[in-house]
Amino acid sequence: MFDLDRFREACCLAAAGGEAQQATRELLARALEDTPGMLEALGEPRRAGIQTLHRSAELTILNVVWGPRMILMPHNHNMWAVIGIYTGREDNILWRRVPNVPAGRIEAHGATDLGQGDVLPLDRDVIHSVTNPLDRLTGAIHIYGGDFFAVTRSEWDPERLEERPYNVERNLQLFEESNRLSAARH
Incomplete structure (x- = not known):
């Protein structure tokens, strides 16, 4: 059974090693092999948002819930990342x-789709945009x-694809806007 505390501890140990x-x-x-256990530990997603599960100078673990049809503009992280889907796409x-x-x-140079159980590693210099193509x-x-919250990074204007400083607050507002749109549809 998935244990969130053990998972955090194991990730911290892994981040400290080679x-x-x-x-x-x-x-x-x-961990994703036990999706039911992960859903039990994290709770069934009810609304779009970001939940910080662990934050330190060496490692950040987030539970990210994308709203239906939500899109996040191109951005970088300036650190390595690993993304795994436990429900949806x-x-x-x-x-x-x-x-x-x-x-x-x-300019775009590739794409990848992730479904339940898939894991995607991203190198520190990767630039990507994210879409939840589902109605859930x-x-x-x-x-x-x-x-994740302390590193200076960039985002790109979605129309002109020009670089600008990443704005955490603007991006968090996208999750709230997604929640408003979902509420209006139901």
């Missing part, structure tokens, strides 16, 4: 910087190799 991202990826993949567009173009413009909530565990 090959932290790979070790954390393996821990998350094993998450589609990622992968982006890269366009060389010799001012304003830090980016998607739940994911996101693990970061550092303090």
Whole structure:
């Protein structure tokens, strides 16, 4: 049975050792083998939002619940990450910087879809955008190799794809807007 406290402890130990991202990826993949236990420990997703499960200078573990049809603009983390889906689906567009173009413009260069039980490692320099393509909530565990909330990073304007400083508050508001839209539909 999935035990959240043991999972946090194991991730902290993995983050302190060598090959932290790979070790954390393996821990998350094993945890996702017990989706019912994970849902019992975390609770069935009821609304879009971000729940901090662990936060330190070395490691952040988040329970991210994407609202129906929710989209998060292109952004980077400036640290490695591991994402695992415990319910629903998450589609990622992968982006890269366009060389010799001012304003830090980016272009799409790949995509990947994640369903229940899937795990995706992201290197520290990856830029991605996220979409929940479903008409229901998607739940994911996101693990970061550092303090997710304290690192300076970037996001890209969705229309012009120009780089700007990441705005935590604006992005958290997207979750609340998703909740408002879902409430209005029901």
